[in-house]
Amino acid sequence: MTATPDVISARQRGPILLRPFAMIGQTVIGAFREVGRIAVFSGGVLAACVTPVIYLREVLRQCMKVGFYSLPVVGLTAVFIGAALALNIYTGGSRFNAEQFVPNIVVLGITRELGPVLAGLMLAGRVSAGIAAEIGAMRVTEQIDALLTLSAKPERYLYAPRVIAGILTLPILVLIADIIGVLGGYLVAVGALDFNGSLYLKNSWAFVTGNDIWSGVIKAAVFGGIISLMGCYQGDRSKGGAGGVGRAATLAVVGAAVLILASNYILTSIFVRIGL
Amino acid sequence: MSVNPISGPILELKNVHKAFGAQQVLRGVDLTVARGQSLVIIGGSGTGKSVTIKSALGLIPLDKGEIRFAGEAANDGKSIAALRRRTGMLFQGGALFDSLTVWENVAFALLYRDRVSRGNAKNLAIENLAKVRLPASAADLRPAELSGGMQKRVALARAIIAKPDLIFFDEPTTGLDPITADAVNELIVEQVKALGAAAVSITHDMASVRKIADEVAMLHDGKIVWRGPVSALDNSGSPYVDQFVNGRADGPIQPAI
Numbered sequence: 001m002t003a004t005p006d007v008i009s010a011r012q013r014g015p016i017l018l019r020p021f022a023m024i025g026q027t028v029i030g031a032f033r034e035v036g037r038i039a040v041f042s043g044g045v046l047a048a049c050v051t052p053v054i055y056l057r058e059v060l061r062q063c064m065k066v067g068f069y070s071l072p073v074v075g076l077t078a079v080f081i082g083a084a085l086a087l088n089i090y091t092g093g094s095r096f097n098a099e100q101f102v103p104n105i106v107v108l109g110i111t112r113e114l115g116p117v118l119a120g121l122m123l124a125g126r127v128s129a130g131i132a133a134e135i136g137a138m139r140v141t142e143q144i145d146a147l148l149t150l151s152a153k154p155e156r157y158l159y160a161p162r163v164i165a166g167i168l169t170l171p172i173l174v175l176i177a178d179i180i181g182v183l184g185g186y187l188v189a190v191g192a193l194d195f196n197g198s199l200y201l202k203n204s205w206a207f208v209t210g211n212d213i214w215s216g217v218i219k220a221a222v223f224g225g226i227i228s229l230m231g232c233y234q235g236d237r238s239k240g241g242a243g244g245v246g247r248a249a250t251l252a253v254v255g256a257a258v259l260i261l262a263s264n265y266i267l268t269s270i271f272v273r274i275g276l
Numbered sequence: 277m278s279v280n281p282i283s284g285p286i287l288e289l290k291n292v293h294k295a296f297g298a299q300q301v302l303r304g305v306d307l308t309v310a311r312g313q314s315l316v317i318i319g320g321s322g323t324g325k326s327v328t329i330k331s332a333l334g335l336i337p338l339d340k341g342e343i344r345f346a347g348e349a350a351n352d353g354k355s356i357a358a359l360r361r362r363t364g365m366l367f368q369g370g371a372l373f374d375s376l377t378v379w380e381n382v383a384f385a386l387l388y389r390d391r392v393s394r395g396n397a398k399n400l401a402i403e404n405l406a407k408v409r410l411p412a413s414a415a416d417l418r419p420a421e422l423s424g425g426m427q428k429r430v431a432l433a434r435a436i437i438a439k440p441d442l443i444f445f446d447e448p449t450t451g452l453d454p455i456t457a458d459a460v461n462e463l464i465v466e467q468v469k470a471l472g473a474a475a476v477s478i479t480h481d482m483a484s485v486r487k488i489a490d491e492v493a494m495l496h497d498g499k500i501v502w503r504g505p506v507s508a509l510d511n512s513g514s515p516y517v518d519q520f521v522n523g524r525a526d527g528p529i530q531p532a533i
């Protein structure tokens with residue numbers, strides 16, 4: 001297995017006028033190569049997620065780490081977003097006498113879009129970076145090599161449990177975020193905008209459909225997978241001591257955030273097409 | 277364990293080449309380790325001693341050459357898995373899993389590879405901790421709660437628990453004070469002998485070499501430039517070995533600075 005060198009020597013770079021094109025070309029090729037590497041890595045890990053042996057003890061430990069300890073972050077995000085959303089919709093709606101739609105739009109916006117996307121982005125920061133740093137530290141201290149010599153496959157022992165935990169726990173976190181987000185809107189609507197409390201909740205509940213909730217939950221599962229996969233991928237690739245570990249964490253957060261936003265658009269357009 | 281009935285070397289490296297990018301690290305390493313033999317690899321920092329060991333374990337893919345374990349080529353997933361099952365490795369920094377307890381570290385291969393029950397695995401771990409002079413009370417601690425010397429001993433217990441035929445030691449005493457280092461060397465010699473295993477060790481420390489080696493091989497410029505019994509170290513006839521043994525900056529080896 002010989003890797004193509006990433007750096008091309010001066011002689012190979014060609015005439016000076018062509019160099020910008022060569023650089024653009026190299027960047028594009030580099031990007032494709034990275035996408036290919038992520039795809040191969042993800043394929044291997046996802047295969048390990050659905051075939052035996054699955055280390056349940058590890059899965060549970062990671063569910064606690066990914067899910068339970070993320071509750072405060074997700075809850076705080078949701079309550080403030082719900083509150084701000086209610087205010088905005090009220091102000092905008094009042095321009096054409098549509099203030100009464102605040103509960104409907106808040107619940108729709110939260111369940112379909114803001115709940116999963118914001119929980120995903122917050123956890124991209126918290127969980128992706130944490131996983132990348134942890135795995136990266138294991139890589140540079142030779143713990144991953146040690147796993148291999150002890151006949152344990154990192155994708156099975158380390159990565160699959162984290163990815164399973166991400167896929168399982170993010171939907172639960174998002175359901176909780178939905179409730180807290182609606183509550184945030186409710187607090188502002190009742191406290192500052194003179195809405196009737198029980199009517200607000202009744203309207204929210206009557207308006208939201210199973211499809212709204214499902215589409216948010218599916219998004220959350222995908223984002224949960226992305227968050228864990230990117231953390232594992234960057235951690236696995238990290239080298240060069242503490243600096244390399246820090247770099248891995250940063251790359252994981254950026255990669256996860258970009259992939260979450262891109263896949264959110266793709267998923268939304270699929271849901272629109274199939275009427276979910 | 278008694279002497280293995282199958283004769284022939286336990287490990288052979290043949291013409292092993294490895295480069296990282298433009299940096300050619302190994303340029304044709306040939307090395308044979310007999311069963312039950314303790315071979316020490318010496319050589320300057322960054323000459324590729326760790327890379328040699330990691331290639332032998334299939335942790336680094338070779339560019340060229342061959343690894344044979346117990347007479348069989350180790351060149352695919354299955355043969356490398358068989359090799360790893362019968363070898364142990366003590367990494368330079370210990371490489372203990374810091375999310376697991378001491379006993380879970382020691383019994384890792386039993387728990388996750390051999391699927392031994394946790395109760396039995398823990399008992400076996402405590403037995404092996406005793407072999408490296410650690411008390412049962414250490415079993416439930418985390419690696420971070422141990423001193424460097426204790427971590428090395430836990431790593432040794434982890435390397436021997438599955439009764440390997442060959443154990444690799446990558447600078448087992450680096451970073452330890454001379455007294456602790458000597459104690460770790462004593463344990464290594466004792467445990468390797470008790471298993472009847474072969475050992476391949478890397479060390480910079482000549483006191484350790486004389487303590488643990490039957491034979492010594494010197495790696496320089498990507499090749500083995502000298503090999504002989506430890507008793508021949510002081511009249512090796514090799515300028516490389518002379519310079520290394522006497523710790524001089526002037527000679528055929530350039531200091532790595």
Ligand SMILES: Nc1ncnc2c1ncn2[C@@H]1O[C@H](COP(=O)(O)OP(=O)(O)O)[C@@H](O)[C@H]1O
Pocket residue numbers: 296301319320321322323324325326327328
């Ligand atoms: N995974 C790797 N990627 C790139 N270079 C490496 C890698 N592992 C080792 N090297 C390089 O190979 C050379 C030999 O390393 P090593 O075997 O660790 O030296 P030592 O003899 O001190 O153990 C060093 O220059 C090191 O930088």
Ligand SMILES: [Mg+2]
Pocket residue numbers: 325326327368446
């Ligand atoms: Mg080394």
